[in-house]
Structures are given as C-alpha cells and as structure tokens.
C-alpha cells in the first residue's frame with residue numbers, strides 16, 4: 001500500500017492521479033485533513049484516511065498497513081519541522097518501511113528561511129529515523145512564476161530582485177508524474193533526487209520569451225529587495241507575503257534553484273515543459 005499525504009492539495013492529488021494509471025486503487029491510500037474535500041478520491045476507490053500532521057495518534061492509525069509514504073511537505077509559515085517529525089515518528093511506529101519527502105531544490109548552500117531551514121531539519125531527522133528514505137528536491141513550480149512577476153503579460157518591464165540568477169522551473173503535474181513513477185519503481189532506497197526542469201532560465205530569458213510572444217520589447221530589470229517589497233505591498237500584497245516572494249528572488253540570485261537534472265525528463269520519457277511553452281499556454285492562450 002502506498003499512502004500519499006496532502007492528497008487534497010495540488011501535488012498530492014496529481015500524484016495519486018498518476019498512480020491510478022498504473023496501480024489498483026485498492027493499493028493507494030490518501031491522507032487528508034478534511035474527508036469532505038476527498039469525495040472524488042473515495043469514488044475512485046482510493047482508501048481515504050483522515051489525520052492532521054499535528055495529530056500523532058491519528059497519523060499512527062492512518063499509516064497501518066502502509067509500506068511507502070509520500071510526505072508532502074507542510075506549508076511555509078507553519079511549524080513545519082514539528083509536523084514533519086510527527087509524520088516520521090508515526091510512520092516508524094506504524095511499521096512503514098519507506099518514506100519519500102518533498103524538499104525544495106538547493107543547488108547552492110543558500111538557506112532560505114521558512115523553507116530550506118525546515119527542509120534541512122526534516123531531512124536530518126528522516127535520515128536518523130531508521131526508515132528507508134528518498135528525498136525529492138523539487139524545483140520551483142512554473143505555476144509559481146505568476147506570484148513572483150504577476151499573472152498578466154508585463155507592459156514593458158519585469159521588475160524582480162533575482163539579479164542574473166536562474167531557475168530550473170518545473171510544472172507541478174510533471175513533478176507529480178515523476179513522483180508517481182519513483183513511488184512505483186525499485187532502486188530509490190536512501191537516494192536524493194533533484195526534480196527540476198531540464199533547463200534553467202534567467203529573468204532576462206523570461207523577458208526575451210515574453211517579448212517574442214507579445215511581439216513588443218519587454219525588458220528585465222533587477223531591482224533591490226526593498227523596492228520589490230514596496231511594489232508588491234502597493235499592489236495589495238500583505239507585507240509578509242511580499243517579503244516571502246522577495247526571498248525567492250534572493251534564492252534565485254544565489255543560484256539555489258538553478259541546478260538541472262535529467263531525472264524528470266528521463267522518467268517522463270520526454271522533454272519537460274519549456275519556458276516558451278509554459279508562457280504561451282498560461283499568458284497567451286485565447287489572445
């Protein structure tokens with residue numbers, strides 16, 4: 001039995017969708033906080049189990065009879081380490097053999113507060129737990145680009161604090177397909193994989209692609225973090241969110257998200273979505 005946590009969220013649900021294409025529903029379990037959000041999974045025959053990452057005894061119960069767990073990391077700005085430790089401890093107690101954890105890619109030593117700090121603590125805890133582990137160092141989602149630079153085609157300029165830094169963006173559905181493939185194949189014991197796109201793009205590259213698609217010049221200007229935060233706050237974002245978005249700029253600038261690996265491409269059996277394809281579909285379809 002494979003259990004996927006975060007099954008009512010994007011990555012968890014999409015991973016189950018891919019698992020269902022190769023694995024009988026009776027061998028798939030979904031961990032959810034709210035069963036009312038998982039009626040579609042119940043209808044498909046997936047074994048839906050309820051527990052919050054903070055509810056240790058519910059987790060132990062939910063993990064009964066499970067061989068592999070995909071722990072979809074908890075959201076930022078919560079006590080991620082406490083939640084992840086609970087899940088790991090409960091997995092040990094319930095007799096789970098192998099736990100996969102969704103970390104964020106870190107191609108340099110840059111430590112991003114709220115994200116990398118808790119990933120590092122979780123990975124260390126998992127490695128010391130006695131469970132067989134697989135660490136998935138997920139690239140930055142293409143779907144997150146809009147949060148950084150806006151969801152409309154820029155008029156003439158992208159203003160973001162990433163300097164010359166690059167990001168090896170990856171579509172979340174392609175991460176889910178890759179994750180499902182890793183969960184259902186052998187040879188991933190105590191391994192770590194970077195699950196990134198096959199190419200990394202700077203914000204100059206993004207501006208160039210926007211220019212080609214829009215048929216007008218669009219430039220990239222690297223601005224300092226304080227200006228970016230002020231710009232986002234003026235656009236209505238809470239300051240804490242604006243700060244968080246600026247941190248992704250700093251992470252990109254420091255190369256944290258720039259490394260590429262062919263694991264996603266290899267397991268998909270095709271090139272992952274390119275920047276041009278993503279921008280075309282997301283910003284220009286229907287225009």
Ligand SMILES: NC(=O)c1ccc[n+]([C@@H]2O[C@H](COP(=O)([O-])OP(=O)(O)OC[C@H]3O[C@@H](n4cnc5c(N)ncnc54)[C@H](OP(=O)(O)O)[C@@H]3O)[C@@H](O)[C@H]2O)c1
Nearest residue numbers: 006007008009010011012033052053073074075139140141
């Ligand atoms: N690589 C990237 O670019 C990127 C971007 C964003 C996030 N992430 C990280 O990757 C994870 C998965 O991404 P996603 O897009 O699938 O996020 P998402 O759509 O927000 O899904 C998060 C899932 O985790 C569940 N969850 C959160 N806290 C929980 C708790 N205390 N107990 C049980 N379940 C809990 C949520 O349950 P509910 O449905 O009940 O809320 C939801 O199902 C995120 O949680 C975050 O750590 C990565």
